[in-house]
Amino acid sequence: MNHSYYPARGAEQGRNKIPAFIGTAVLEVEKHIAHSNENLTFKNHQSGRWEVPADRHEQGSEEMATTVENIPSGRLPDWCHDSMRAQALDPRSSTDGGPTRSLWIHPTDAARRQTLQWLTEQLDGPSDRTLHHTLDSLITSLHAELRLPRRLANDASFQMLLHVACDEAAEQLEFPLIHSLPEHEWGRGKTRDLAALNRALREQDVLSFEGPGLTAFRRVIRRLADGLGGMHADVQLHALVTALEALEADEPPFGLLPLDGIILLDHPPTLSPLRCRLLRALARFKPLHELCQPGSPRMGVHGLNLDEQVPVNSEEGLPAWVPAHPPFDAIREQDDPPRSVRILLSRWQQAQLATRELVAAWLEDSEPTATAIIIDPGLSERADSWGRSFAELDVRCPTSVTSLLDSPAVHWTAELATLGTGEEAWSLDRLRGLAMQ
Structure with missing residues (x-):
C-alpha cells in the first residue's frame, strides 16, 4: 500500500x-x-x-513510567532520609505545597522497622507507618482494600483439613497417576509435596504446568476454600495481581490516590516473577522509581532492575516527583574500600597469642561500649584456651555455648506450648512424652 x-x-x-x-x-x-x-x-x-x-507520560496511562537509579551498596542515600523525614513532618500533599508523598517499599521487615525507629527518634514521636511497606505488608493492605475474599490461615488446622480433603479425593481416584489404588492410605508426604509444588509454581507465575496430581490438587484447594468461605494463601497474590490489572489505569486503589509515586528500595534480583508482575501492575497507577545497587548482572551481585533499564545518571533525568539530588555514579564514585589488615603467621598456634595482643591494644583506645567479633572455625576445640587468654585481660569469654532448648525444663515447656501446632499436633507420641515427665 x-x-x-x-x-x-x-x-x-x-x-x-x-x-x-x-x-x-x-x-x-x-x-x-x-x-x-x-x-x-x-x-x-x-x-x-x-x-x-x-x-x-500522564498519570493514569496504561504504561506508567518506571525509572532506575543506582545507589551505594549497604546504605540509603541522604536524600532518602531527608524525604522520609520531610513527609513525616508535613502531612500536606504536594499539590497543597507540601513535600513529595512517596510510598517506600523496603526489602525486608527488619529494614522497615529500622527506618521507622529512626523516624521515631528524629520526630520524637510516632510517624505515619502507612507510607512504609514491605511487599508482604503491601499485599495484605491491598488485599483488604480491594475487598477480596478473606485469606485462609495456613496453620496446622488448615493443613489437617487439606490432608483429609486430599485423602477423600484420592479415594475417588482423582489422583490416578500418583495414587492408583484407592484402598491404600494417602500419606501426609504426598499432601505436603503437592502443596510445596503448587506454592512454588504460583510464585513463579506458572499456570499451565500439568504435573501429576497438580490439577486435582488445585480442585481440592478450590473446593475447600469455597466451603470455608475464603481464599487459599497460595492463590492470594495471583488473585490480587489479576484484580489490579483489571482496574482502569485512572482508577487506582484508594490507598494510592494521595501518592506522587512509589520508591522501590534496593531489592534482590531474585524477586519472583509474580511479585515483579505486581510491581508492574502498581506502576500503571503511579510512577515507580527503583533504587538498586550496581554490580555484575552475570554474577547476580546487583539490585533488582525490573525492566533492565539504563540507570539515571544525571539530575535532569530524574522524574519530576522525585526529590532533586545528584544521582550516584557507580563508575566515578566507588564505595569506600574495606579497611583490612592482613597478618601472616608462621604457625597457626600463634593465632591466639596474636589475637590477644590485638585485642589488648584495641581495648586501650576503644569506647567502653564497643564490641568486637572473633571468628574461629575451631572454636569448639579451643574454647577453653580462649577463655584463659582473655581472662588475663579481664574479659570474660564463655567457655561453652549451650542452647536454651538443650535445657530439659525449657525443652518440655516449648513442647507443651507447641503441642497443638505442626503436622504432628496432638499426636500420641508427643502426648506420651509429656505424660512421662
Whole structure:
C-alpha cells in the first residue's frame, strides 16, 4: 500500500489549528496555552478522540513510567532520609505545597522497622507507618482494600483439613497417576509435596504446568476454600495481581490516590516473577522509581532492575516527583574500600597469642561500649584456651555455648506450648512424652 506524505500548506487565518497530513490519516493540532505552558493535543479523525502524544507520560496511562537509579551498596542515600523525614513532618500533599508523598517499599521487615525507629527518634514521636511497606505488608493492605475474599490461615488446622480433603479425593481416584489404588492410605508426604509444588509454581507465575496430581490438587484447594468461605494463601497474590490489572489505569486503589509515586528500595534480583508482575501492575497507577545497587548482572551481585533499564545518571533525568539530588555514579564514585589488615603467621598456634595482643591494644583506645567479633572455625576445640587468654585481660569469654532448648525444663515447656501446632499436633507420641515427665 502506497502512502503519500504532504507537508502542511498553511495555517487557517483566525484559528489556532494547523492541518497536517501523515499517511492517509489527518491529524489536527490544537494549542492550549495555559500558565505559559503549551500542551499539545492531537485529534485523530480515525478514532474521533483527542489524544496526547505517545511520548508523553500522564498519570493514569496504561504504561506508567518506571525509572532506575543506582545507589551505594549497604546504605540509603541522604536524600532518602531527608524525604522520609520531610513527609513525616508535613502531612500536606504536594499539590497543597507540601513535600513529595512517596510510598517506600523496603526489602525486608527488619529494614522497615529500622527506618521507622529512626523516624521515631528524629520526630520524637510516632510517624505515619502507612507510607512504609514491605511487599508482604503491601499485599495484605491491598488485599483488604480491594475487598477480596478473606485469606485462609495456613496453620496446622488448615493443613489437617487439606490432608483429609486430599485423602477423600484420592479415594475417588482423582489422583490416578500418583495414587492408583484407592484402598491404600494417602500419606501426609504426598499432601505436603503437592502443596510445596503448587506454592512454588504460583510464585513463579506458572499456570499451565500439568504435573501429576497438580490439577486435582488445585480442585481440592478450590473446593475447600469455597466451603470455608475464603481464599487459599497460595492463590492470594495471583488473585490480587489479576484484580489490579483489571482496574482502569485512572482508577487506582484508594490507598494510592494521595501518592506522587512509589520508591522501590534496593531489592534482590531474585524477586519472583509474580511479585515483579505486581510491581508492574502498581506502576500503571503511579510512577515507580527503583533504587538498586550496581554490580555484575552475570554474577547476580546487583539490585533488582525490573525492566533492565539504563540507570539515571544525571539530575535532569530524574522524574519530576522525585526529590532533586545528584544521582550516584557507580563508575566515578566507588564505595569506600574495606579497611583490612592482613597478618601472616608462621604457625597457626600463634593465632591466639596474636589475637590477644590485638585485642589488648584495641581495648586501650576503644569506647567502653564497643564490641568486637572473633571468628574461629575451631572454636569448639579451643574454647577453653580462649577463655584463659582473655581472662588475663579481664574479659570474660564463655567457655561453652549451650542452647536454651538443650535445657530439659525449657525443652518440655516449648513442647507443651507447641503441642497443638505442626503436622504432628496432638499426636500420641508427643502426648506420651509429656505424660512421662
